[in-house]
Amino acid sequence: MRLLLAALVAFSAAPALAQPVALIARLLTDGLDQPVYAVAPPADPRLFVLEQTGRIRILVDGQLAKAPFLDLSGSVSSGGERGLLGLAFHPDYASNGRFFVNYTDKDGDTRIVGYKVSADPAVADPNSAAELLHIDQPYANHNGGWLGFGPNGYLYIGMGDGGSGGDPENRAQNPDELLGKILRLDVDGGTPYAIPAGNPFANGGGRPEIFALGVRNPWRPAFDGTDFYIADVGQNAYEEITVIGAEDAGANLGWKVMEGPACFGAETCDQAGLVPPTYSYSHDTGGCSITGGYVYRGKAIPELAGQYFFADFCDSRVHSFAYANGRHGDITYWNEQLGALGAITSFGVDSQGELYITTIEGNLFEVVRAE
Numbered sequence: 574m575r576l577l578l579a580a581l582v583a584f585s586a587a588p589a590l591a592q593p594v595a596l597i598a599r600l601l602t603d604g605l606d607q608p609v610y611a612v613a614p615p616a617d618p619r620l621f622v623l624e625q626t627g628r629i630r631i632l633v634d635g636q637l638a639k640a641p642f643l644d645l646s647g648s649v650s651s652g653g654e655r656g657l658l659g660l661a662f663h664p665d666y667a668s669n670g671r672f673f674v675n676y677t678d679k680d681g682d683t684r685i686v687g688y689k690v691s692a693d694p695a696v697a698d699p700n701s702a703a704e705l706l707h708i709d710q711p712y713a714n715h716n717g718g719w720l721g722f723g724p725n726g727y728l729y730i731g732m733g734d735g736g737s738g739g740d741p742e743n744r745a746q747n748p749d750e751l752l753g754k755i756l757r758l759d760v761d762g763g764t765p766y767a768i769p770a771g772n773p774f775a776n777g778g779g780r781p782e783i784f785a786l787g788v789r790n791p792w793r794p795a796f797d798g799t800d801f802y803i804a805d806v807g808q809n810a811y812e813e814i815t816v817i818g819a820e821d822a823g824a825n826l827g828w829k830v831m832e833g834p835a836c837f838g839a840e841t842c843d844q845a846g847l848v849p850p851t852y853s854y855s856h857d858t859g860g861c862s863i864t865g866g867y868v869y870r871g872k873a874i875p876e877l878a879g880q881y882f883f884a885d886f887c888d889s890r891v892h893s894f895a896y897a898n899g900r901h902g903d904i905t906y907w908n909e910q911l912g913a914l915g916a917i918t919s920f921g922v923d924s925q926g927e928l929y930i931t932t933i934e935g936n937l938f939e940v941v942r943a944e
Contacts, residue, residue, distance in 0.1 A: 590895070590905050594876040595943035598911045600936060601929075602637045605630065607656070608931040609718075610793075611921025614662040614672075620923050622937060625656035627676070631695060632937070643688065643697040649676045654736075654790075658718025663760070664726055666690075672697070673705070673728060673760070675720045683708040683716060685730060687760065705758065705765045706782075708751050712736025715790040715806075723757075723819045724799055727769050729784065730756040731791035731803070739808060739838070740829040745787050748779025753828065755791065755803065757784035773823035785817065787826040787847070793865035793919055797881070800896065804865025804883055808832050812863035813850035814883060816896055824848050852894065852901045860885035866920030868896075871927040874942050880905070882928060882940075884917040891917070891930070914938060 607625040611632075614621075620632040627646030631638040649657050659675030666672060670690035678684050685708075689701040710716060715733030723729050734740045734753035745753025758766040768781040775781050790806040799819045805826065807813060811833025817824045825847050829837050833853035836842035854860060866882035880893040881901075891911055895902040915932035922928060928940040 590876070590880065590893075590903070594874060596874070596907060596910045596940055597943045598914055598930060598938040599941050601632065601635055601939055603934075603936045604637055605931070605935045605937060607651070607918075607933055608935065608937060609656065609658060609918045609933075610660060611919065611929045611931055611937065612660055612662065613922070613924040614666040615664060615924060616667060617662075617924050620921065620929065621660060621662075622921075622931065623657050623660050625658070625918075626651045627657045629657070629660060629674075629697070638695060640695070642695065643674075643699065645674070645676060648678060648684075650679050650681055651677075654714045654716050654733075655681060656718075658716060659720040659730075661720045661722055661728065664722055671760075673720055675718050675730065677710065677716055681713060682710050683732070685720065687765070703765055705760070706730075706751075706756075708732065710735060710752075711742075717788075717791050719791060719794050721794070721796065723796055723801070725769075725819055726759075726761065728758045728760050728766075729794070729801075730758070731788065731794050732756060733790035734788070734828065740789065743829065745789065745828045746825075746830065748774055748783060748786065751780055751782060753786065753788055754780075754783045755785040755788060755794070756782045757822075758782060769822075771820060771822045784822055785824040785826060787828045787830070789828040789832075791865075792863060795865060795867045797868035797870070800868075802865060802868070802881060802896075804863045806862050807856070808837065810835060810856055811850075811853045812856070812860055812885065813853040814863070814865065814881075814901075815848055816851045816899075817848060826850075851896065851899075852904075859888040860890070861887040864917050864919060867922050867928065869893075869926065869928055871922075871925055873925075873927055874940075877928075882907075882920055884920070884930075886916050886918065886933075889914055889917055910943070911940070 610623040627649035628641040655677040663671040685706040691698040715736040717731040717733040719731040869877040
């Protein structure tokens with residue numbers, strides 16, 4: 574299993590940033606309504622931006638289209654941690670026009686819904702909605718919200734633990750609950766989906782949709798090849814990033830036995846079978862809510878190749894590290910170069926692998942080389 578192999582490799586850390594590089598955050602638009610994500614279909618030059626209030630907007634050649642690609646504002650409950658939170662384009666979007674969204678409905682429950690594009694490539698077909706999952710949310714917070722396709726073509730979904738504080742019903746460790754999990758679905762193998770054979774409870778013992786357990790509120794996981802980066806928002810003490818494999822079914826990231834590297838609510842705890850975080854940081858540093866990003870694979874700034882970017886909503890600082898041999902390299906801090914951006918809600922990448930940043934204030938930035 575990949576997790577075991579990672580633990581047995583040599584103790585050499587991942588490399589630091591290979592060469593110094595000067596970056597700036599170039600403002601593309603400030604006309605968005607609480608943007609929370611940016612993503613592009615494969616091989617598509619456009620960038621699609623999610624507004625928490627329910628609209629998907631399109632950026633074409635740096636210009637924001639006036640008409641939304643899809644408007645779900647009449648179906649979405651937004652505010653706080655609720656809203657239109659996730660968007661994933663099918664790997665074969667160019668031929669089948671399928672995409673999937675993750676949002677909280679007017680009752681506050683999570684809906685995973687598939688759609689198709691209309692005959693107009695700038696407009697989705699609202700009548701094509703096909704629901705995959707309806708997940709009850711007992712509280713208003715910790716909805717997760719991310720979804721994305723892995724290298725195996727399966728759809729992965731990040732679900733928070735259901736909210737309140739401290740996971741009062743211990744949902745994240747309960748295999749009969751979808752909350753506090755990473756789910757994995759085969760959207761091509763059945764209607765509305767099939768269960769991948771490798772899912773840990775595919776043959777019983779828990780909900781078959783579960784891929785991994787023990788997350789609190791995963792805010793922006795991301796794939797880099799077969800590496801799966803899961804940024805998980807902590808409770809009162811730590812924020813964490815855990816890197817597992819796209820096929821590490823059954824991985825338990827530890828919440829609420831652990832928060833980051835420490836036992837949660839106890840001096841000691843049984844850590845057997847738990848996957849420790851690859852990187853964590855204390856709230857003593859000023860952060861309190863991690864925003865996961867992406868590994869840079871673009872061509873415009875080759876010095877950044879392999880750097881995983883992430884931030885914190887509370888202190889707005891942007892960091893990066895390289896990951897190799899189960900370990901992270903030195904942390905690079907970018908705020909002196911990028912400046913004060915605001916409260917960072919998400920990172921995004923376009924089809925060329927270039928990096929973007931969204932802020933709750935309505936801004937979309939592109940990370941570019943300083944002239």
